[in-house]
Amino acid sequence: MAFWSVFGTILAALATLAIFSFLYKDNPFYRSAEHIMIGLSVGYGLGQLWHLGFKQFLFDPLFKEARYELLIPTAIGMLYFGFVHPKTRWLIRIPIAILMGIMAGFGLGPGMQASIFKQVQGTIIPLFRYGLTVGETFSNILLIVGVFSAIVYFFFSWKHKGVVGGVAKVGIYFLMIGFGASFGLTVMGRISLLIGRIVFLFQDLPKVLFGG
């Protein structure tokens, strides 16, 4: 295996151990690893932005293909630097307004369609129908009751008393079950990350160092 590959793997192992050392207590190894990671991330990100953004979409087309029309969006983008002086700070509003307008225009329609209309449509389901199994019927009823009661819980124009209070309480139980599911999944996610690091330290690292 190439020297740099082995060197990189050892460096990754040392960085992992340095970060894990925080679990015992804060120490210089942890802080060094943390600072190196932040510096590397920013440097790597800037490098990528330069090569894949500025160079590919601005510098090369501008100077190699003489596409001078690109100077117009560049000038608008440069207005972001207006923030450096109080007198020119208002200029930032122009690129922000353009970007917001474009993204809102693109996103509003599909966003409403995907997150509201389709989701509402998804709750319009038969509670009882010939051909549905007991499980499917139960699942559909559960879905309708869950959606309805959770929406009632977030309806604050009426006091949560009497029937409204009762339905809202059912809504809270559904929300709690949702939070419980999220917590369980979070545990699984965090354990997975630890498994990934332990597999790297105990199985992948020895393979790189000693072969096999």
Next chain:
Amino acid sequence: MKKFFLNIVNLDRRWIFLMVAIVVSVPLFIPSNPPIVPARPVQELYDFIDALPEGSTIMVCFDYSPDSLAELNPMGRAICRHAFSKDINVIGMAFAWPSGSGLGQEVVSSAAKEYDKVQGKDWVYFGYKVGFAQMIIGMGKDIVKTVQADYRGESLKNMELFQEVKNYDDVSIVIVLAAGGTVQTYIYFVNTMYNRPVSAGVTAVMAADYYPYLQTGQLIGLLNGMKGAADYEKLINIKGLGTRGIPSQNWAHIMIIILIVVGNIAYLLEKKQTK
């Protein structure tokens, strides 16, 4: 016994860290074969890809960084292996985060190497590109014009794959492997705007947020964390990191359930004593 429960409230949390480390590490060294039953959403994605005709093209988006590698890399590897084994072309990309670019490239290229697939003909990797939403919207009209070059800087114009694949209409499904909220962007633009199938593999932390999209059919299949990866590995009959991690997952979950029960008993006893 009562004293044990009352003392446990004051237990130094570092003991719990050590217990978790042991419980997660030991099963990795003990050979075991716990049953893995693929979840229905994983089976749905597998069936969809499995039914695609030879020569179809899928897109795999690697929208994560190294901190989520353990959950999402095995999914990507399993999906790419499945696609290449069925002679399905793969277009990979990592538009969300620059740090995900190298991860996706390694996953796609190593799977392609296993099946002797040719770069530019059977697979292409775009890497990271600036302008996430603009790229996704633009690819619906013209992939070559929008993305221009692959991760090596090679122009897409002359690549064999892009003589056939012009935009999303020529892509059978877009599979998003994400550790952030990017799945929604693909649902908005690829599924809703261009009416093309979208699927997702997400970290377990985010999975609960995406089940509603599964129920409405906006997502075809959903891979949920390491379990999702293990399920897919089971379906393609390959043992990867997902499968290797399941025994540790099982033991860690048992330990956490025990800790929750013990912690609650200790809390109730302490409450009773202070009364």
